[in-house]
Amino acid sequence: MRNSSFFKIYIAFSLMYLAILAFGYERFDLFLKPILIPILGFGAYFYRKFPTQNTLLIALLFSWIGDVILLFTDLGEIYFIIGLVSFLMAHILYCILFNKQNRVRKKQNKTFFVIGSVLIATYLIGMVSVLMPHLGDLEIPVSIYATVISIMLLFAFNGLLVWQRPGNILVCLGAFFFVVSDSILAVNKFYDPIPKSSFFIMLTYLLAQYLIVLGILKLNPKKIKES
Numbered sequence: 001m002r003n004s005s006f007f008k009i010y011i012a013f014s015l016m017y018l019a020i021l022a023f024g025y026e027r028f029d030l031f032l033k034p035i036l037i038p039i040l041g042f043g044a045y046f047y048r049k050f051p052t053q054n055t056l057l058i059a060l061l062f063s064w065i066g067d068v069i070l071l072f073t074d075l076g077e078i079y080f081i082i083g084l085v086s087f088l089m090a091h092i093l094y095c096i097l098f099n100k101q102n103r104v105r106k107k108q109n110k111t112f113f114v115i116g117s118v119l120i121a122t123y124l125i126g127m128v129s130v131l132m133p134h135l136g137d138l139e140i141p142v143s144i145y146a147t148v149i150s151i152m153l154l155f156a157f158n159g160l161l162v163w164q165r166p167g168n169i170l171v172c173l174g175a176f177f178f179v180v181s182d183s184i185l186a187v188n189k190f191y192d193p194i195p196k197s198s199f200f201i202m203l204t205y206l207l208a209q210y211l212i213v214l215g216i217l218k219l220n221p222k223k224i225k226e227s
Contacts, residue, residue, distance in 0.1 A: 170215030
């Protein structure tokens with residue numbers, strides 16, 4: 001099966017899953033959520049070999065572990081913490097992955113990079129400041145996680161300035177939607193419940209993962225055209 005077929009299956013199952021969430025049938029999480037990232041991973045695996053392929057696949061693996069563990073958060077706070085750690089590892093791997101991509105420009109536009117850095121830092125400070133009074137014993141883990149995902153976004157933004165198109169745009173958008181997804185999750189869990197939060201969290205999360213994977217593959221084009 002060609003890798004593009006896996007991506008089509010991923011999109012189809014994602015739309016099905018999102019429709020189910022939109023209608024409030026969140027109990028189907030156990031059946032649909034665990035299969036989505038593996039399908040995306042198969043698409044990346046069967047693309048072709050490239051230098052950072054294993055890093056991408058391991059990042060997806062930790063994301064999948066986080067997905068599965070977070071299904072059981074109702075059973076205890078420990079599941080949320082373990083899920084947080086799994087996604088923390090995924091974001092660290094994404095930072096490594098982004099840093100290893102080939103550049104088409106040796107230096108980024110310093111003005112744009114400074115502006116982007118300031119905006120990301122502002123987001124980090126603002127989000128942590130809003131959540132801090134409500135985090136309790138999770139102050140340190142959540143603060144570390146928010147810092148790492150902000151750094152991941154910064155790596156992706158730097159890539160936007162030095163990588164080739166359209167991969168640079170796709171990866172940066174993916175990182176951005178990942179931050180949006182986690183921000184919705186954090187606000188909903190710790191600050192104020194958001195209507196249809198599961199739908200919006202998964203919409204932005206599934207889009208984020210797809211864009212990052214597609215972007216990385218675009219940055220590592222196939223040398224031989226598939227028949």
